[in-house]
Amino acid sequence: MPIGDINVPIVGKNVVIAVLVQSHILFAAFIIGAVLIAATSEYMGMVTKQPRYERFARNLARFVVLLFASGAALAITFVLALVTLFPVFFSYLQNIFFWVFLVEAFMFLGQIIIVYAWYNVWDKLAYRKNLHVVFGFIAGFFGLMAMTMIDAVASYMLTPAEAPATDVARTFLNQTMVPLNMHRFVGNFGYAGFLIAGWAGFRYLKSTREDDRAYYDWMGHWGIIWGFGFTMLQPVIGYGYMKGIRESAPDAFDRIMLDNAFTFNLLMIWLTVLAVAATGYFVHKLRFSVRPMPFLRKLAIGGLAFTALFSVLNLIPADGHIATGITFLGGEETQIPLGGMYPWKYIGLIGLMLVGFFVVALYLRASASGFHWGNASRWSQFALIACSVTIVFTMVTMGYTRESARRVDNDPGYLIYKCITLDQKVVSENCPAVSDGVNTISGREAG
Incomplete structure (x- = not known):
């Protein structure tokens, strides 16, 4: 059997890798965000002397410890x-990334040791x-x-560095590494915060004791601040990331x-669901x-109205083509007013972000004097x-969007853009990973 010519019956090996990677990311992103949220909460409890922060931090740390084994098992299974x-x-x-993988292994080991010790x-x-707290x-x-x-x-696979693979610094700091890292850094907080808020809402609905209802009401408030506050940063960071893809991998950008x-x-x-639901909760x-x-x-209610308005603007398609095989009103030939990326989608995204920050600022201003906890309605939960x-659907959709971008038109489709195809054939004339004595660079300059 030729090396690398192994397939998985029925689903195929691409689906196996996709499921393992996406599952691992859902665990890992929550763990990273939750650890930092828990550490911050413990610090807040130390400063404010409010026991709910300490209770929350300890319970979240316990859950992270229990979750860590599952995330690690998925990571090992994915590598195998x-x-x-x-x-x-x-x-x-x-x-290409020997030193990067080595450092990552030691960072992962350090995280395991410190989390359990903490x-x-x-x-x-x-x-x-x-x-x-320092722990x-x-x-x-x-x-x-x-x-x-x-x-x-991950960023190198989509935008290989415009340098030989032996240039460790350039391969590490490739064209989209910084915006992708910022995108995931902010996303970890938003993702973990929303999941914490959702769990708090569920527990609030199930609780019968007054003190538990007050605690879970506060916990939902604390989680949604992290979730919504950080998610509202994503349009600007996402724009920077997409700009890097457009300049470095134009075919992937078109895809x-x-x-x-x-x-x-x-x-x-x-x-839209996140913005409207979170803003409604704040109101x-x-x-x-x-x-x-x-x-x-009243100002927050006005913010909710503008949130709905900007969300609708983002949802208007550019033409009658929605997806392969799904069209209406003549398909791509039908241009829809207010549906273009420029300027309408930019206005919608920027407006949504600004209104989101405005509503969060109003909410934080009110939270400075405190709330009567335990009286929240069922619909708010x-x-x-x-x-x-x-937010889980959002993570899965974003992961699919980025990873499928390398397929371009599936002829041939790439594991590393303009470098290694899906069937593991090396495109030597355009691949910086090949040590053939030719210092070629990425497809944008070579092709």
Whole structure:
């Protein structure tokens, strides 16, 4: 049997890798974000002397410890599957990123050690809280460094560095490494925050004790601040990332924005649900401010109306073509007013972001005086749950969009853009990973 010519019956090896990678990312992104949120919450509890922060931080740390084994098992299974199903591709990737993989392994090991130590010495360091909080932030730092190493590999696969593969610094800091890393850094907080808020909403609906309802009401508030606040940064960061792809891998950019335009529409749907549900939750909570603020609530209601308006603007398609095989009103020949990327989608995204920040600022202003916890309505908790479900769909859609961009037109489709094809054949004339004595660079200059 030729090396690398192994397939998986029925589903195929591409689907196996996709499922393993996406599952691992859903675990890993939550763990990284949750560790830093828990460490910050513990610090807030130390400063404010409010026991709910300490309770939340400890419970979240316990959950991270329990979750870590599952995430690690998925990572190991993914690597084994990649070595088995794509050995030629993995050998090139390992040669290019040997030092990156080595550093990532030690960062991952450090994260495991510190996370478990952080949780296990919680009581022993109760009177040295400063030191214990530092443990939490160090664990988060190791997680971020491990993520950064992997982002260098992932970004290189889509936008190979315009330099020989032996240039370690250039391959690491390729054209989209920084915006991708920023995108994932911010996304980890938003993703973890929304999931925490959704779990709090679920527990609130199930709780019968007054003190538990008050705690889970507060927990939903704390999670949605992290989730919505950081997610509203993504349009600007995402624009920078897409700009890097357009300049470095134009065919992949066309694949995202034209051939796979339906994924952009899906992302806009998910973003609409997140924005409207979160803003509606904020408007609702302002009713329970300890210090009545009717004017702020009226402003927040206006913000909700603008959120809906900008969301609708983002949802309008550019033409009658939605996806392959799905058209209306004559398909691509029918241009729809207000549906173009420029300027309308930019206006919609920027407007959504600015209104989001405005509403969050109003909400934080009201939260300074506190809320009456435990009186939230059921629909507001369903809004939190809807956000938590939607953010998972958002993560999956974004992952599919980025990874499928290398397929271009599937003729041939790439594992490394303009470098190694899906069937693991090396495109030597355009591939910086090949040590053939020719210092060729990426397809944009070579082709």
